[in-house]
Amino acid sequence: MEKHYGHIIERIIRRNGYSIxxxxxxxxxxxxxxxxxxxxxxxxxxIIFRIGCALKHDFSEEFPELFTEDEFQKVIAPEKxxxxxxxxxxxxxxxxxxxxxYIKILEEYNRLLVNQVKKDPKSNK
Numbered sequence: 820m821e822k823h824y825g826h827i828i829e830r831i832i833r834r835n836g837y838s839i840x841x842x843x844x845x846x847x848x849x850x851x852x853x854x855x856x857x858x859x860x861x862x863x864x865x866i867i868f869r870i871g872c873a874l875k876h877d878f879s880e881e882f883p884e885l886f887t888e889d890e891f892q893k894v895i896a897p898e899k900x901x902x903x904x905x906x907x908x909x910x911x912x913x914x915x916x917x918x919x920x921y922i923k924i925l926e927e928y929n930r931l932l933v934n935q936v937k938k939d940p941k942s943n944k
Contacts, residue, residue, distance in 0.1 A: 821860070827881050828870060829857040837874060845873035 832842055843850045846869055856862060856870075864885045871878040871891055879886040 822882075823860050824862040824867065824882070825857040825859045828862070828867065828878075831876060831878075831881070832870075832874065835874060835876070842870070842873065846870060 832839075839850050839853050843853050846853075856866060864882075867878050867882060867885065868890070870876075871886075877886075877888060877891040879888045879891055
């Protein structure tokens with residue numbers, strides 16, 4: 820039985836909780852292109868690699884005939900960040916990450932403003 824590349828990719832995308840809109844944004848294509856890819860029995864390795872990079876997924880497991888594990892290693896290898904600074908793989912986790920980061924920045928900004936007023940009360944007009 821031959822592989823249907825589009826169906827395999829769609830299954831992985833949905834299993835990992837990515838929305839079509841999010842994938843389209845990450846790969847810089849429109850949503851219609853994503854749906855077209857899902858319907859194609861065969862896809863160019865460049866497209867699969869592009870999707871893998873966007874999702875940080877190693878497609879060498881699903882397509883060993885196209886890729887080696889090393890090709891995705893640089894893209895999906897974890898960087899040296901603390902766990903609370905790494906956004907989760909789902910769109911909800913990513914939005915929570917940015918929301919938390921935004922709140923942290925606002926709190927820091929507020930702290931700086933308060934310190935500035937304490938140092939120079941005349942500047943607060």
